[in-house]
Amino acid sequence: MAFAHTHAPEPWLSILIPVYNVSAYIGPCLDSVLAQSADDPGIELILLDDASRDDSWAQVEAYAARHPGKLRLLRHPDNRGLSAARNTLLTHATGRYVWFLDSDDMLLAGAVAGLRDIVHRHQPDLILCDYRLLDDTQPSQSRRKSRMQRTHTGPSRRCMDDPVTLLSGLLTCRQPHAWSKIAKRPLWAAAPFPEGRYFEDIAVLPSLLAVTRTWWHTATPWVAYRRHGSSILATLNEKKFHDLVLASELLQQGLSALPVAAHPKVAHALEYFQLRTFCNLAVQVKTLGPEFDRICRQSLQRIFPHGTRHAIAYCRRRGWWLRAWRAQRKLAQAGWLT
Incomplete structure (x- = not known):
């Protein structure tokens, strides 16, 4: 059966x-x-x-x-x-x-x-x-x-x-x-x-x-x-700092490979995302030393080929005046305003 x-x-x-x-x-x-x-x-x-x-x-x-x-x-x-x-x-x-x-x-x-x-x-x-x-x-x-x-x-x-x-x-x-x-x-x-x-x-x-x-x-x-x-x-130590920079680069590489990456809305939004990330890193980098500053500067060159001012200008065009001012101040204090 x-x-x-x-x-x-x-x-x-x-x-x-x-x-x-x-x-x-x-x-x-x-x-x-x-x-x-x-x-x-x-x-x-x-x-x-x-x-x-x-x-x-x-x-x-x-x-x-x-x-x-x-x-x-x-x-x-x-x-x-x-x-x-x-x-x-x-x-x-x-x-x-x-x-x-x-x-x-x-x-x-x-x-x-x-x-x-x-x-x-x-x-x-x-x-x-x-x-x-x-x-x-x-x-x-x-x-x-x-x-x-x-x-x-x-x-x-x-x-x-x-x-x-x-x-x-x-x-x-x-x-x-x-x-x-x-x-x-x-x-x-x-x-x-x-x-x-x-x-x-x-x-x-x-x-x-x-x-x-x-x-x-x-x-x-x-x-x-x-x-x-x-x-x-809550505590951004050396390991977390490295991993955040790496994750940001992987995000940039991965999204840039998508068919819609060149669309202005996507390109500007990705630039804004990365701008905010590196503004957060700019506040922390002084506590971690010159090696981490060097790592961030290299990453910034790859992620912002037109400079960080280009991303800040996008914030102003959106009417995000306070965000633009804060970003410019943080990056300038870290020496990352390009």
Whole structure:
């Protein structure tokens, strides 16, 4: 007698959470996800322990025991970093869409329902969501007043297939992080994160956008992003400095290779993105010494062949007078105004 083989339906969404030393935050993160996904069999939730040294993973295991069959747990025997953790998680994901969520952040109410509606109605390759900033570095009164941050200039709430608008809107908002971009799994598979480096979200952006054909911006905050003292940007050491410069160069090379790179809107937006990045570096470079100043000057020559004043002039043409003034002041103080 022949027996028919039955297969579980493919999940429509994989939520992937790397975990490393987030004892104070993993509970609220999981609460926010499970509150919206526990009753949906079409969502798989996969977590990976990147060799945490605190009780983060013990908390995850306790959640898994309270929600049997809902959490899939993976482990790295040694700490390999965020990029490696995300890459491992992706190889185990089976959902049509993939959403990377950092374990110190949270999903806001209605996020999964909003995503589900867009996916079922329109099936875009890429969905961009806005977020709320929770700043733990500020006093409690300021922290309660969380700010909404846009990740794209729009248009919003409609399915688009215009790569010029996609790139220019993303670069102008300067929000490259992976957790605000929910994409079909093959798109993320085409954009593996560079292991052993910081600022991996910037480096993979060209690969992700190169395979995106349709996209949607929600103009709705779905993620609560937590900024705290141990965040990557809180202390820009030598390793992070090197990696940020490298990520900026990879972004320049990758986006410049795209067919729409020569479009004025894309070219100006990329120049603006890089201008803001090097303004941030200009503030830090004095604390790191002359070798890092030399590295930045070389990178500036490659990224701004027409000089940094050209990018500042674009800000003025857009009416961004204060941004232009701040950029000119920071670059002049570092001796990078060319």
